[in-house]
Amino acid sequence: MIQVLVVEDDPVAADAHRLYVGRVPGFTVAAVAHSRAQAVRALERTPVDLLLLDLYLPDGHGLQLLRSLRAAGHSADVIAVTSARDLAVVREGVSLGVVQYVLKPFTFATLRDRLVRYAEFRAAAGEASGQDEVDRALGALRAPQPAQLPKGLSSPTLEAVTRALRAAPDGVTASAAGEELGISRITARRYLEHLVTVGRAVRSPQYGQIGRPELYYRWVTQNH
Amino acid sequence: MIQVLVVEDDPVAADAHRLYVGRVPGFTVAAVAHSRAQAVRALERTPVDLLLLDLYLPDGHGLQLLRSLRAAGHSADVIAVTSARDLAVVREGVSLGVVQYVLKPFTFATLRDRLVRYAEFRAAAGEASGQDEVDRALGALRAPQPAQLPKGLSSPTLEAVTRALRAAPDGVTASAAGEELGISRITARRYLEHLVTVGRAVRSPQYGQIGRPELYYRWVTQNH
DNA sequence: ACCGTTGCGTGCATTTCGTTCATCGGATTT
DNA sequence: AAATCCGATGAACGAAATGCACGCAACGGT
Numbered sequence: 262m263i264q265v266l267v268v269e270d271d272p273v274a275a276d277a278h279r280l281y282v283g284r285v286p287g288f289t290v291a292a293v294a295h296s297r298a299q300a301v302r303a304l305e306r307t308p309v310d311l312l313l314l315d316l317y318l319p320d321g322h323g324l325q326l327l328r329s330l331r332a333a334g335h336s337a338d339v340i341a342v343t344s345a346r347d348l349a350v351v352r353e354g355v356s357l358g359v360v361q362y363v364l365k366p367f368t369f370a371t372l373r374d375r376l377v378r379y380a381e382f383r384a385a386a387g388e389a390s391g392q393d394e395v396d397r398a399l400g401a402l403r404a405p406q407p408a409q410l411p412k413g414l415s416s417p418t419l420e421a422v423t424r425a426l427r428a429a430p431d432g433v434t435a436s437a438a439g440e441e442l443g444i445s446r447i448t449a450r451r452y453l454e455h456l457v458t459v460g461r462a463v464r465s466p467q468y469g470q471i472g473r474p475e476l477y478y479r480w481v482t483q484n485h
Numbered sequence: 486m487i488q489v490l491v492v493e494d495d496p497v498a499a500d501a502h503r504l505y506v507g508r509v510p511g512f513t514v515a516a517v518a519h520s521r522a523q524a525v526r527a528l529e530r531t532p533v534d535l536l537l538l539d540l541y542l543p544d545g546h547g548l549q550l551l552r553s554l555r556a557a558g559h560s561a562d563v564i565a566v567t568s569a570r571d572l573a574v575v576r577e578g579v580s581l582g583v584v585q586y587v588l589k590p591f592t593f594a595t596l597r598d599r600l601v602r603y604a605e606f607r608a609a610a611g612e613a614s615g616q617d618e619v620d621r622a623l624g625a626l627r628a629p630q631p632a633q634l635p636k637g638l639s640s641p642t643l644e645a646v647t648r649a650l651r652a653a654p655d656g657v658t659a660s661a662a663g664e665e666l667g668i669s670r671i672t673a674r675r676y677l678e679h680l681v682t683v684g685r686a687v688r689s690p691q692y693g694q695i696g697r698p699e700l701y702y703r704w705v706t707q708n709h
Numbered sequence: 710a711c712c713g714t715t716g717c718g719t720g721c722a723t724t725t726c727g728t729t730c731a732t733c734g735g736a737t738t739t
Numbered sequence: 740a741a742a743t744c745c746g747a748t749g750a751a752c753g754a755a756a757t758g759c760a761c762g763c764a765a766c767g768g769t
Contacts (some may be wrong), residue, residue: 269727284545287682287720289719293745328555328558331552331556332556332557332558333556334552334557334689335749336577336580336581338579338580339580352606352607353560355562355584355606356560356562356563356582356584357555357582358579358581358582359717360524360579360580382576382579383576388709407565412745412746412747413746413747413748414747415746415747415748416744417696418747418748422763434725435725436725441628444747444748444749445749445750446725446726447727447728447748447749447750448747448748448749448750450726451747465639465641466639466642466671466756466757467670467756468666468667468668468756468757468758469667469757470723470757470758471722471723471726471759472722472723472724472725472755472756472757472758473723473724473726473755473757474724474725474726474756474757475724475725475726476725476726477511481528510739548758597733605719636754636756637755637756637757638755638756639755639756639757642756642757656717659716659717660716668757668758669757669758669759670716670717670758671719671758671759672756672757672758673758674717674718675756675757677711682721690765692765692766692767693711693767694714694715694767695714695715695766695767695768696713696715696716696765696766696767697714697715697716697717697765697766698715698765698766699717699718699762700716700717710756710769711768711769712766712767712768712769713766713767713768713769714767714768715764715765715766715767715768716763716766717762717763717764717765718761718762718763718764718766718769719760719761719762719763720754720759720760721757721758721759721760721763722757722758722760723746723756723758723759724755724758724765725754725755725757726748726752726753726754726755726756726762727752727753727754727755728752728753728754729750729751729752729753729763730749730751730752730769731748731750731751732747732748732749732750733746733747733748733749734745734746734747735744735746735747736743736744736745736746737742737743737744737745737746738741738742738743739740739741739742739743739757
């Protein structure tokens with residue numbers, strides 16, 4: 262369970278953040294702080310893995326808090342949650358170890374996405390076999406999430422494909438999905454691939470027969 | 486011009502890094518340090534935007550240097566250049582503001598790619614209009630290194646074979662690997678041979694029974 | 710020296726993938 | 740109302756990844 266410290270001066274927003282984090286499986290809110298001083302105290306009292314940090318605090322800037330944190334040797338990770346849109350602040354944050362930067366106002370889906378990505382990154386352990394594995398671990402953090410449906414995809418078809426995929430516990434091939442839905446293999450593949458890039462499906466080759474292996478798409482159950 | 490401090494104990498490697506960085510337009514080597522102490526002195530003398538930091542130093546770990554750097558309020562960015570493959574170190578580095586992680590040994594193309602991406606990220610300025618723009622700035626640091634596989638090889642299969650190989654401390658034959666993964670001996674052999682040419686595996690014949698000796702493939706743990 | 714045995718290595722058939730391009734219908738503009 | 744554009748789909752066509760078949764190489768035994 263990842264212990265989270267929510268740092269946010271606005272009581273209403275702080276409460277919302279607390280609720281949001283609590284709704285994401287694998288995360289718990291260890292404490293809520295409304296100022297820099299409170300955050301420091303909370304960090305002394307309880308072990309914290311992750312800070313959800315607003316940058317505008319009544320008694321100082323969030324980056325200052327972060328700097329003193331690092332100076333004290335604390336290595337908690339940080340997701341900056343702020344309305345600061347200055348890219349210089351983003352850069353500064355990165356050099357202080359900010360792993361994600363979420364602009365206010367944000368939806369629950371956005372925050373959840375970032376938290377899940379962070380959990381993925383955090384779960385990486387052991388030895389990396391090569392550069393690619395290291396890159397994948399880092400990439401989990403920084404891959405942007407395309408909010409809207411890419412060009413060429415329509416939501417009714419996406420829903421149909423999603424339904425067909427979820428109904429098949431052992432996965433489906435693009436051809437099978439297409440045949441079942443009365444659409445072409447090409448279209449089915451487009452939507453299945455979309456689901457893969459969004460992280461809702463995984464694909465794995467199925468060997469055995471002669472010829473090129475078939476690609477099976479499987480729905481990935483979101484919750485832990 | 487981005488001022489770079491190369492920190493690397495091995496004089497040969499340090500020189501190579503110096504030359505590499507110098508060859509990338511927009512980057513200049515401000516100084517070269519062969520130890521933690523030298524690095525600290527160099528940082529006091531000259532302004533530095535970016536550290537090319539080896540993590541194994543004769544007088545301390547690179548992450549220690551980084552921690553003291555942050556404590557001093559220095560906000561230079563860091564690209565870790567090391568043979569340390571422990572993903573825990575990668576995580577620790579991220580929380581200290583490491584923006585890129587390049588495994589040794591690396592080619593000039595790899596380093597150049599990372600430097601160019603970093604320059605892109607650094608060039609971002611002004612106000613972000615929305616979350617997507619922030620994500621794009623951060624995404625510049627992400628490395629979608631396609632890791633160009635030779636024709637005829639697919640990455641899922643390669644991963645599967647790699648896993649099977651790493652799981653067998655005494656090595657495997659192509660036939661055994663194939664049977665375990667549900668692929669043919671031929672395919673297994675293809676991927677194992679690829680791993681040999683890339684240097685991640687070695688093969689050695691196993692005599693003893695009647696007939697032609699079996700070829701055992703063994704994972705090679707790559708340290709320093 | 711020869712022979713049987715066993716597994717390696719490669720040309721080739723096979724099947725599917727992935728991409729480019731044309732089509733079609735609806736929305737938007739003139 | 741005509742013309743135009745754009746977004747979604749499918750057809751066709753290489754290319755790609757795999758397994759089969761077969762020849763050959765490397766060993767122990769006689």
